[in-house]
Amino acid sequence: MSFKLPKYKKPNFEQEFLKNAPNVTTVEVVKEGVAPDNYHGTTIYPEYLRVDGKWVLAKESRMDCVMTVTEDNDVAVKEFRNLHVGDKVIVGRTEDASEGIYVYTEGFNSDEEEEEETFAFRAGRSRETAYSKDYDDLYDALRYEKENGYIVWVLGPAAVFDKDSREAMQVLIENGYAHAFLGGNAVATHDLEAATIGTALGQDIYTQKSMKDGHYNHLDLLNKARRAGSIEKLIEEENIDNGLIYSCVKNDVPIVLGGSIRDDGPLPIVIGDVYQAQNEMRKHTRKATTVICLATQLHSIATGNMTPSYTVVNGEVRPVYIYSVDVSEFAVNKLRDRGTLEVSTIVTNVQDFLVNLKNNLTK
Structure with a gap:
């Protein structure tokens, strides 16, 4: 490494x-x-x-x-x-x-930093950017952070709409690459829908084929969860043995789901009071050493604004690494526009991103 x-x-x-x-x-x-x-x-x-x-x-x-x-x-x-x-x-x-x-803005500046060209092509971060080095740096950082840091994931529902990416996220959790998960009602609902029915928003998570009456699936899942009274009880009653939420519960990875005014249900675990949700998120951003935000603009901005460029671990000041990953250039750059300057952006399909991480970190 x-x-x-x-x-x-x-x-x-x-x-x-x-x-x-x-x-x-x-x-x-x-x-x-x-x-x-x-x-x-x-x-x-x-x-x-x-x-x-x-x-x-x-x-x-x-x-x-x-x-x-x-x-x-x-x-x-x-x-x-x-x-x-x-x-x-x-x-x-x-x-x-x-x-x-x-x-103080100079704490992590290297004496060996190269002077950048005044004029250069492709200096921004876009869909045309080559990200091979970014991926390699992230693999190395996550191997280190697994044992020495606190990795916080911020996920939108796109992360669980696909069979391979959902399985990849499960493998990453089970291999110790997640210490906390932040998100909203949708990502957890559709992950549990996939675990019980095999669909997300009524579409088969592998073929992407829309099922008959599939628009009921996430509502049925929400109803079952509310009847069970807790995520843990739902997992037990439905014999759930796969997915993001299952893996977090199984491996004692804290889950914080902040409510939205547009939520269905919501799941029993969702925190409806936004300031209570912020307080719970803050418990993890205080400890975070790496934050990875995938395909959720609002939760990414919220988390980024709570996360400084540094943290103190065992009395030593160290940087906090923040990654914003989305297929939309606008979405990844929005976090930087809102003040989170210390962020690395990767413009890509989040399903491919997760599979790349799994393949390189757990092979």
Whole structure:
């Protein structure tokens, strides 16, 4: 395996502008869920805050939140809705240490990085891009992450519409390449529909032939699941022994399904309160070291916005790898447009993507 985790280079705090920087200024919250004026909004990058004469790294960060100074002079990153009266919110809109706030973007830059050509063809990422190197890098990264990281999958229903890709995802889970699964009602519903009936949205998952009255199939599955009361009970009652959801349950891989206003059913496991769903997703994005988003624009953007470019593992700062994979160029680039700059995009059929991963990681 050629993968090597890049070494994080901390800022040189002996530099004059950092050494002589002031402490951060804080203002207490006076109304639940409301930040004071001039609050500092977080980015995706490592941020250091000068607290009581020391530079403190904001751990478990996420974009578009605020930071508070805790009683033990540490820094906590909080969503606005989670602010409480008395919380000491860091204020200031500069990022250059002049207000005790330093946004550091150079931590993973290599001294050996090549200078890019000013003018070059095919510099963007599109359906014409060659992705062989991306695949090889991803294989190496996932082999490392399996034992040393926390791999979070974000999947749309297209991942289970095909027999081969559905089986590939099951094999990846069973071989330890998934530590959490995030998605919505549809991907789980159609996976379980395939497990019990052999169709997804009424189409045979191998031949893609539409079955007679097939439009009832996912509704029948939802009804059975709601009657059973839980996914685990449904698996037991229907003798389910295959698929994404079955494999997650069997291998104790956490599942977080966020509800949508357009959901049928939904499944008993789906979280209807969007903020509760966000909280549950956040538990996994806090720990994530690699995030792979497949064919689900809304869940990909949601997860990407919760995931910073770095995380802290055993006291060491390391990068978080984010992949956005879709057959649509618009879909993969949307995540970058919404602020998740540290993302690798692959424009391809997600069924082919999953089969490639299975064939190369489990052979």
